[in-house]
Amino acid sequence: MNNLLVLPMLLPIVVGVLLIFLRTYGRVQAWISIASMLVTSGISVYLLHKVQTDGIFRLDFGGWEPPFGILFVADSFSVLLVLTSSIVTAICLSYALISTSKELQTMYFYPSVLFLIAGVNGSFLTGDLFNLFVCFEVMLLSSYVLLTLGNSKRQLREAIKYVSINIVSSWFFLVALAFLYGAVGTLNMAHVAERVAEVGQTPLLTTISIVFLIVFSLKAGLLLYFWLPGSYSSPPIVTSALFGALLTKVGIYALFRTFSLIFYHQPETTHLLIGIMAALTLIGGSLGAIAFNDIRTIAAYNVVIAVGFILVGLAISTPASIEGSIYYLIHDMVAKALLFLLVGTMITLSGTSKMAGMSGLMKNYPLLGWSFFVTMLSLAGIPPLSGFIGKVLISGAAIDSGSYVLLALALLSSIFVLYSLLRVFKNCFWGETIVSKEEQPPLRKGVLWPCLALVLLTIGIGLGTEGMAPYVTDAAETLLNPGIYIDAVLGLIQ
Amino acid sequence: MESLIIILVGVLTTVAIYLVLSKNIVRVILGTAILSHAVHLLILSMGGLKLGAVPLLGEEAETYVDALPQALILTAIVISFAVTAFILVLAYRAHQELGTDNLSAMRGSDDE
Numbered sequence: 001m002n003n004l005l006v007l008p009m010l011l012p013i014v015v016g017v018l019l020i021f022l023r024t025y026g027r028v029q030a031w032i033s034i035a036s037m038l039v040t041s042g043i044s045v046y047l048l049h050k051v052q053t054d055g056i057f058r059l060d061f062g063g064w065e066p067p068f069g070i071l072f073v074a075d076s077f078s079v080l081l082v083l084t085s086s087i088v089t090a091i092c093l094s095y096a097l098i099s100t101s102k103e104l105q106t107m108y109f110y111p112s113v114l115f116l117i118a119g120v121n122g123s124f125l126t127g128d129l130f131n132l133f134v135c136f137e138v139m140l141l142s143s144y145v146l147l148t149l150g151n152s153k154r155q156l157r158e159a160i161k162y163v164s165i166n167i168v169s170s171w172f173f174l175v176a177l178a179f180l181y182g183a184v185g186t187l188n189m190a191h192v193a194e195r196v197a198e199v200g201q202t203p204l205l206t207t208i209s210i211v212f213l214i215v216f217s218l219k220a221g222l223l224l225y226f227w228l229p230g231s232y233s234s235p236p237i238v239t240s241a242l243f244g245a246l247l248t249k250v251g252i253y254a255l256f257r258t259f260s261l262i263f264y265h266q267p268e269t270t271h272l273l274i275g276i277m278a279a280l281t282l283i284g285g286s287l288g289a290i291a292f293n294d295i296r297t298i299a300a301y302n303v304v305i306a307v308g309f310i311l312v313g314l315a316i317s318t319p320a321s322i323e324g325s326i327y328y329l330i331h332d333m334v335a336k337a338l339l340f341l342l343v344g345t346m347i348t349l350s351g352t353s354k355m356a357g358m359s360g361l362m363k364n365y366p367l368l369g370w371s372f373f374v375t376m377l378s379l380a381g382i383p384p385l386s387g388f389i390g391k392v393l394i395s396g397a398a399i400d401s402g403s404y405v406l407l408a409l410a411l412l413s414s415i416f417v418l419y420s421l422l423r424v425f426k427n428c429f430w431g432e433t434i435v436s437k438e439e440q441p442p443l444r445k446g447v448l449w450p451c452l453a454l455v456l457l458t459i460g461i462g463l464g465t466e467g468m469a470p471y472v473t474d475a476a477e478t479l480l481n482p483g484i485y486i487d488a489v490l491g492l493i494q
Numbered sequence: 495m496e497s498l499i500i501i502l503v504g505v506l507t508t509v510a511i512y513l514v515l516s517k518n519i520v521r522v523i524l525g526t527a528i529l530s531h532a533v534h535l536l537i538l539s540m541g542g543l544k545l546g547a548v549p550l551l552g553e554e555a556e557t558y559v560d561a562l563p564q565a566l567i568l569t570a571i572v573i574s575f576a577v578t579a580f581i582l583v584l585a586y587r588a589h590q591e592l593g594t595d596n597l598s599a600m601r602g603s604d605d606e
Contacts, residue, residue, distance in 0.1 A: 156587060159584055160584060
């Protein structure tokens with residue numbers, strides 16, 4: 001039955017190929033892709049349940065047992081992320097169905113999104129480092145296409161930067177893989193972890209781990225985020241929402257996986273470095289979030305702050321902090337998609353992305369205004385919304401381990417998040433209503449439904465933390481005890 | 495043999511980095527293409543180079559090379575081929591729209 005494990009990657013690919021033949025039918029494509037994402041969510045719920053009852057399980061492709069073949073491994077951490085990304089994508093796709101132009105919809109938008117999701121889900125599930133590289137590339141190629149769809153001058157310009165930086169980072173990834181293969185002679189994650197534990201993490205291996213750190217930081221936007229605000233604020237808003245919700249999270253996942261499973265023996269070097277990078281990311285992101293007047297750029301810098309915050313949890317690496325990071329990772333996928341969709345709706349309504357051009361939207365669109373308000377509170381970490389539990393756990397762990405600098409920066413960054421969004425809220429929703437309701441372009445019917453679904457999701461995660469707790473605790477336990485993962489993958493052979 | 499190849503990798507990387515750092519977009523793309531060749535050679539030499547040996551043909555073979563790096567390179571070549579094709583088209587479109595192939599001139603302002 002564990003053949004099901006391949007479906008979160010296979011289903012989007014098959015459906016995506018199918019949709020290419022339905023190019024001219026925009027709405028049909030949208031419905032089929034939403035349905036396939038819902039099926040994927042259903043499968044991941046089942047997988048999550050199975051991991052909880054039977055423990056970690058794997059799928060060896062072609063019957064080649066590890067460490068010889070490529071395999072997919074399901075543990076609570078990866079399946080939780082697959083589940084969240086599938087749900088968020090389904091909601092973003094329904095926003096695309098309602099809001100985007102027909103032109104975009106018929107230009108392979110939906111197939112590209114599905115290929116993107118295939119890459120994302122594959123990266124979460126794979127148990128092989130080279131396969132991780134391949135899944136990254138699947139995801140990146142689709143993201144290049146999505147970034148350039150629409151063909152505006154700004155998009156082309158940003159796409160050139162984005163593509164070149166990613167080619168260079170993929171190159172670093174290959175270099176790191178080559179050296180790792182030369183050093184330990186295997187690329188199966190569990191097998192690498194076992195061998196690194198056997199020989200001890202020599203300085204050579206630590207150096208290789210730092211090359212991996214550079215690669216994944218580039219993808220996650222950890223310190224090396226200079227490409228991020230430009231490329232996340234140029235494409236159509238649905239694309240930005242998907243990028244903000246998913247792409248950086250894959251980098252974060254890879255960082256958690258490699259630095260908790262494989263390279264955890266020298267925390268005084270690697271984890272200290274991650275801590276310093278997270279601190280600088282928090283500072284840079286916070287400054288960026290309050291420095292700009294363009295609301296899309298503000299939203300993009302909020303993505304950067306969240307990356308820094310989640311990585312604080314990895315830098316501390318105690319059970320509580322890892323749990324906090326996982327909660328916050330899941331929260332952030334939902335909340336960032338929501339933030340971008342709301343910002344996009346605001347831009348459509350007022351025809352500008354500058355704060356100066358918007359005022360008093362609250363009078364005509366109260367529902368939009370209050371959704372934004374809830375998002376803001378959720379991102380700032382106000383209970384009972386979803387951001388709260390992650391912030392509490394990470395802060396608590398920071399106090400326990402005495403990392404007061406990280407604690408101070410993490411909490412200060414929350415205030416900066418609140419301030420940057422409050423500024424948007426005050427300027428755009430309050431104040432004098434510049435245009436009357438008749439003059440304002442009408443909100444397309446149903447455009448707020450996807451946003452409301454995400455609002456409910458962020459409230460639901462906040463209130464239902466208790467229900468998620470067993471899964472998240474299990475995920476954190478697996479991350480902190482690499483032996484469980486290694487046993488599950490290599491156990492049958494030795 | 496390995497040392498020789500590693501020196502070659504170094505030379506290729508140097509050339510590639512020189513090209514990537516230039517301002518002309520076509521030279522940047524050529525640079526990334528050479529960059530990928532450099533890393534493919536690196537992966538190959540990491541598997542150990544043996545003169546005259548082939549990947550494993552049967553269980554009785556006396557000498558054989560590690561087949562895994564070859565499989566990895568094959569995959570990496572296909573990917574870098576696709577990405578290079580994409581960025582070439584992207585550069586062509588950007589040249590049509592923006593009327594320049596100079597990266598400094600492409601910066602533009604945020605107001606467009």
